[in-house]
Amino acid sequence: MRIILTRIILASLLAFLAACSDQSESPSQPGLWKAGLQLNWVPEPEFGGYYAARDAAAFQAEGLEIDIRPGGPGVPGLQMVAANQVEFGITSADSLLVARARGADLVAIFALYQTFPEGIMVHAERGLKSIAEVFNGGTLAMEPGTPYYRMLERRYGLKQVRAVPYSNNLGPFLHDPSFAQQCFITAEPIAARRAGATPQVFPISEIGYNPYSGVIFTRRQLLAEHPERVAAFIRAVRGGWQAYLADPEPTNQAMHRLNPTMDPATFTEAAALQKPLILGDSSPARPLGTMELERWRTLAEQLRDLGLIERVEPEQAFVNPE
Numbered sequence: 001m002r003i004i005l006t007r008i009i010l011a012s013l014l015a016f017l018a019a020c021s022d023q024s025e026s027p028s029q030p031g032l033w034k035a036g037l038q039l040n041w042v043p044e045p046e047f048g049g050y051y052a053a054r055d056a057a058a059f060q061a062e063g064l065e066i067d068i069r070p071g072g073p074g075v076p077g078l079q080m081v082a083a084n085q086v087e088f089g090i091t092s093a094d095s096l097l098v099a100r101a102r103g104a105d106l107v108a109i110f111a112l113y114q115t116f117p118e119g120i121m122v123h124a125e126r127g128l129k130s131i132a133e134v135f136n137g138g139t140l141a142m143e144p145g146t147p148y149y150r151m152l153e154r155r156y157g158l159k160q161v162r163a164v165p166y167s168n169n170l171g172p173f174l175h176d177p178s179f180a181q182q183c184f185i186t187a188e189p190i191a192a193r194r195a196g197a198t199p200q201v202f203p204i205s206e207i208g209y210n211p212y213s214g215v216i217f218t219r220r221q222l223l224a225e226h227p228e229r230v231a232a233f234i235r236a237v238r239g240g241w242q243a244y245l246a247d248p249e250p251t252n253q254a255m256h257r258l259n260p261t262m263d264p265a266t267f268t269e270a271a272a273l274q275k276p277l278i279l280g281d282s283s284p285a286r287p288l289g290t291m292e293l294e295r296w297r298t299l300a301e302q303l304r305d306l307g308l309i310e311r312v313e314p315e316q317a318f319v320n321p322e
Contacts, residue, residue: 008315032065033229035087037216038080039071043255044073044262045186045248045271046214047090049112053240054252062232070258073168081219082106083097088218088233092116093211093299094147094308101309103221108318109236110289112214112241114280116205121173121183121192124200131202132156140177141166147211148204149182150306155207170195185277186270194266211299212291216294223319231321238288247276291318 039047046210050068053059059066064146069086071077077089078096082104091099095106118222120140120199134140135156142149143166166182173179173188174195183189185201204210216237244251252267278288303309 032060032063033226034065034067035229035233036067036069037088038069038075038077038086038090040075040077040090041071043070043258045116045252045255045267045274046112048244048248048251048255048271049237049241051255052244052248053236055251055254056240056243058236058239058243059233062236064229064233064236066233066236078104078106078217081217081304084219087222088216091215091217092213093215093296094303096215096217097296097300097312097314097317098147098304098308101312105317106217107220107223108212108215108217108291109223109230109321110216110237111291111318112216112289113212113274113277115277116203116210117185117213117274117277118264119183119185119201119203120180121189121199121201122180123173123177124198125177126200128200128202131204131207134180134202135161137161138180139164139176141172141179141181142181147303147306147308148207148209151207151209151302152307173197186273190266190269190273209302210295212295216289217286227321234289234321236277241278241288244271245278269283290320293318 039050039296041047042127043051043141044230047068049068054066054068054127071090077086078091078099080086081089082099089317093108093111099106103213120131121133126138128134131152135152137160139162140158141164168219170188170191173181173192174197181188183199183201185203189199189201216234248271249268252264252271256262256264256267293315296317300309300312300314300317
């Protein structure tokens, strides 16, 4: 989880070694299109659908052989895909737009989280009623420079709160009742409860900043050259996520073997917490992972207002593969 740095590094190493072991036991099958999916974190429920697709042979059924590569701190997924070192990556919509503004011709093809999964975590005992009240006092730990940090700073100011960098360490929150911090909604709050705290979470989406997250992206050139393979990949991904959302436990067990630092109970709780963030208003007419132009336009305008991009054409930033 995104909690304690030493555990994060250990999880990344263990996941990498386990993934290598899995690959050695599963030789390539002739006739399949081989491609890699670079995750932006270690195996956790936020990637459950991809492992479910792998374990159910959904990729093979579409004529694909997908190498799922665990990520971790500092893994430059955007740069790796842009440099053609791997075919697919996972990021957030705001990061993708910033990368495009800097010249990377990357395209989003699937958006897992329909609701932005980041939030501000506080101690429930403070009795706060909104994100605005978080900025009335105490300490707030956030990663400087992120778009939502800039938006919060502009909207509420930092004069009454002590702002400190976020350190991936839950200790300060547990020991200071006036401490607040950014969080991944399905991660740090679970750990805080397990440690005896009573966290309360204010989703960032409540302030109107709601970029797609868990976004799969690729190079435009690859999409142009292999549209049928990209569409097949997304069909398998969507099927994997439908299976995982219906019954996450078999895949959770497989991911736990890759990431033993997360206990089975946490896998189960995180999978349940993320489900409404993923489903959104999905329906047969609007399949899982589908994106809308208006959401991308709104995000582009927000990033422009924050001074993070100058000019981006949102309609060029994504496609919903047929």
